[in-house]
Amino acid sequence: MSDDRLSRVFxxxxxxxxxxxxxxxxxxxxxxxxxxxxxxxxxxxxxxxxRVLEDAGLVSRSRDAxxxxxxxxxxxxxxxxxxxxxxxxxxxxxxxxxxxxxxxMADGPAEGPAEKEAAS
Amino acid sequence: MSDDRLSRVFxxxxxxxxxxxxxxxxxxxxxxxxxxxxxxxxxxxxxxxxRVLEDAGLVSRSRDAxxxxxxxxxxxxxxxxxxxxxxxxxxxxxxxxxxxxxxxMADGPAEGPAEKEAAS
DNA sequence: AGGTTAATCAACCACTCGGTTGAACAACCG
DNA sequence: CGGTTGTTCAACCGAGTGGTTGATTAACCT
Numbered sequence: 001m002s003d004d005r006l007s008r009v010f011x012x013x014x015x016x017x018x019x020x021x022x023x024x025x026x027x028x029x030x031x032x033x034x035x036x037x038x039x040x041x042x043x044x045x046x047x048x049x050x051r052v053l054e055d056a057g058l059v060s061r062s063r064d065a066x067x068x069x070x071x072x073x074x075x076x077x078x079x080x081x082x083x084x085x086x087x088x089x090x091x092x093x094x095x096x097x098x099x100x101x102x103x104x105m106a107d108g109p110a111e112g113p114a115e116k117e118a119a120s
Numbered sequence: 121m122s123d124d125r126l127s128r129v130f131x132x133x134x135x136x137x138x139x140x141x142x143x144x145x146x147x148x149x150x151x152x153x154x155x156x157x158x159x160x161x162x163x164x165x166x167x168x169x170x171r172v173l174e175d176a177g178l179v180s181r182s183r184d185a186x187x188x189x190x191x192x193x194x195x196x197x198x199x200x201x202x203x204x205x206x207x208x209x210x211x212x213x214x215x216x217x218x219x220x221x222x223x224x225m226a227d228g229p230a231e232g233p234a235e236k237e238a239a240s
Numbered sequence: 241a242g243g244t245t246a247a248t249c250a251a252c253c254a255c256t257c258g259g260t261t262g263a264a265c266a267a268c269c270g
Numbered sequence: 271c272g273g274t275t276g277t278t279c280a281a282c283c284g285a286g287t288g289g290t291t292g293a294t295t296a297a298c299c300t
Contacts, residue, residue: 003136006136007134007139010131010139011130011131013130014127014130014134015127015257015258016123016127017258019126019127019130019203022207023207025211026207026208026210026211026214027210027214031276031277032276032277032278033275033276033277041258041259041260042260042261043276043277043278044259044261044277044278044279045259045260047277047278048257048258048259049258051278052257065266065267065268065275066266066267066268066275066276066277067267067276067277068276068277072207072211074207074208074212074215077204077205077207077211078208080200080204081201081204081205081208083139084197084200084201084204085197087142087143087146087192087194087197088194088198088201090146091145091146091194091197092194094146094147094148095194135287135288137288151246151247152246152247152248153245153247161288161289161290162289162290162291163246163247164247164248164249164290164291165288165289165290167248168248168288168289169288171248185245185246185296185297186245186247186297186298187245187246187297188247
C-alpha cells in the first residue's frame with residue numbers, strides 16, 4: 001500500500017545531491033535556481049532532482065511569479081523513521097532475548113533447544 | 121565521508137524486496153534459500169539483493185557448512201535515523217519559528233520584515 | 241570417489257537513472 | 271509589444287539495476 005511511497009522516499013534520498021537539497025531546504029524554502037547554484041550541473045538536472053523529491057512527497061512547491069519556491073515536508077521523514085525504528089527495535093529485542101538465552105545456557109547447560117524460528 | 125555509505129543504505133532500502141528481507145531478518149537470522157523461498161524470483165536474484173544489503177552494511181554473514189546465514193546489523197539503521205531526524209528537527213524548528221513570527225505579526229502588524237533567509 | 245545441496249559467478253537483456261543539449265512555456269519588466 | 275528570467279519539456283546518452291539462464295565453487299553425505 002504505502003509500500004510504493006516508502007520506496008520512492010528511500011530512493012529519492014539515495015542520491016547525495018538530493019539529500020543535500022533536502023538539507024538546504026531544512027534551513028528554509030528556496031527556488032530551483034537558488035538550489036541549483038552550488039552544483040556544477042545544469043539547472044535542468046536539479047529540476048529533475050526536485051521533481052523526484054516532490055513525487056516522493058518530500059517537498060511541495062508554491063508559486064511566486066515565475067519562481068517556484070520549494071518547501072520541505074517533514075512529515076514524510078516520519079514515515080521513514082517509523083519504518084526504520086520498527087525493525088531496529090525488533091532486531092534489538094531479539095538480540096536481547098538471545099542474550100538472555102545465552103545467559104540461561106551458561107547457568108544450566110543441557111536443556112531445551114530454546115528457539116528455532118524457520119523463515120518459510 | 122560516510123556520504124557514500126549513507127547513499128548505499130538508502131539505495132539498498134529503496135527496493136521493496138530488500139526491505140522485506142530486512143523485515144524478515146529482524147525476526148531472526150536466515151539462509152539465502154530460506155530468504156528466497158517466499159518470492160517467485162530465482163535464488164540468484166535474492167543472492168544479489170543480499171549482496172547489496174551486505175555492501176550497505178545492513179547484513180553480515182557467517183558460515184555454517186554450505187550455508188551462509190544472514191544477520192541483520194541494526195547499527196546502520198541508526199545512521200539513517202540520525203540523518204533523517206536531524207533535518208526533520210531542523211524543519212520542525214523552522215516551522216515553529218515561522219509560526220511565532222506569524223503570531224507576532226498578528227499582534228502588531230506593520231513592523232520589521234522579521235526574517236528573509238536567502239539560500240545562495 | 242560420486243552425488244547432492246547451498247550459494248555464487250558470468251553473461252546477457254530490458255529498463256531506469258542522472259546527466260546533457262536545445263527548445264518551449266510562463267510571467268515578469270520596460 | 272519585445273526581451274529577459276525562471277522553469278520545464280523532449281530527446282538522447284552512458285552507466286547502473288533487477289531480473290534471467292547456465293556454469294561453477296564449496297561443503298556436505300554415503
